[in-house]
Amino acid sequence: MQNYNIKYYFILIILFNSFAHSHNNRLESIWIESKINGIMITMKLDSILSVNNISAWQAKSGWFYITLYKVIGDTLNLQNINLPDEILDFQLMQNDESLQIGLRLNNHIDNYDFSHQNKSSLIASLHYSTEYLSKIDSIKPPQKSIKRKGLNSGVKKWLYLSGAGISLAGTLSENKTYSKLQTQVGITIIIGTYIIDRIWKIL
Numbered sequence: 001m002q003n004y005n006i007k008y009y010f011i012l013i014i015l016f017n018s019f020a021h022s023h024n025n026r027l028e029s030i031w032i033e034s035k036i037n038g039i040m041i042t043m044k045l046d047s048i049l050s051v052n053n054i055s056a057w058q059a060k061s062g063w064f065y066i067t068l069y070k071v072i073g074d075t076l077n078l079q080n081i082n083l084p085d086e087i088l089d090f091q092l093m094q095n096d097e098s099l100q101i102g103l104r105l106n107n108h109i110d111n112y113d114f115s116h117q118n119k120s121s122l123i124a125s126l127h128y129s130t131e132y133l134s135k136i137d138s139i140k141p142p143q144k145s146i147k148r149k150g151l152n153s154g155v156k157k158w159l160y161l162s163g164a165g166i167s168l169a170g171t172l173s174e175n176k177t178y179s180k181l182q183t184q185v186g187i188t189i190i191i192g193t194y195i196i197d198r199i200w201k202i203l
Contacts, residue, residue: 025049027073027099034084038109041101041124045071048119056112056124062088064109066101066124073099107132156197163189 031042053069075092083090089104103126110129117123163186170182 025068025071027068027071027078030078030081030101032081032083032087032090032103034086038125038127039084039086039103039105041066041126042117043068043122043124045120045122048116049122051114054114054122056114058109062104062106064103064105064126066103067098068101069098071099075099156193159189159193163187163193 025048026046027043028046029044031044033040033042049068049071053071054066055069056064056066058064072094073092075094079090079092081090086106087103088106089102091102093100093102107128109126112124112126115123115125165186166189167183167186170179170184170186173179173182
């Protein structure tokens with residue numbers, strides 16, 4: 001009779017634990033990406049997690065924490081991920097009622113938001129401070145002015161006019177030999193200008 005009671009209580013404990021964890025979401029994977037303005041974390045869960053069960057804060061120590069309530073996960077396997085250079089350290093802590101994600105960053109997180117990509121993916125967008133972003137803008141090299149390719153428009157116009165003028169003078173000349181030479185020189189200048197201009201545009 002006593003053995004029966006022990007088995008009965010043991011079964012009740014197993015059923016209670018199963019029921020307690022049946023309402024928990026399971027974190028299956030984490031993907032962390034570095035962006036210009038911050039960090040994006042993609043978390044895949046076995047079911048949708050209410051935004052009301054998520055909290056986050058920036059600690060003075062440089063750590064940024066995300067707490068997912070009613071979420072469980074294999075912290076050992078989940079920590080085995082590739083981290084971008086902007087993340088100095090990464091940790092996962094499983095508590096009785098929550099799973100906490102910790103990121104130690106070089107830059108302060110000013111604000112953040114959470115959104116659902118689909119029924120099982122949760123996106124955490126962590127944004128750097130406006131002060132940090134303004135520093136990035138100030139150190140950007142000035143954009144070089146784009147030079148127009150080809151011959152200088154003034155030179156090109158002068159060569160075309162010169163070629164046309166020489167050709168016209170040749171046609172008006174009474175000396176046939178000199179006239180033919182002038183016309184050929186003028187046409188050569190026009191064609192040569194066009195070819196050189198095209199070659200410069202390709203180079």
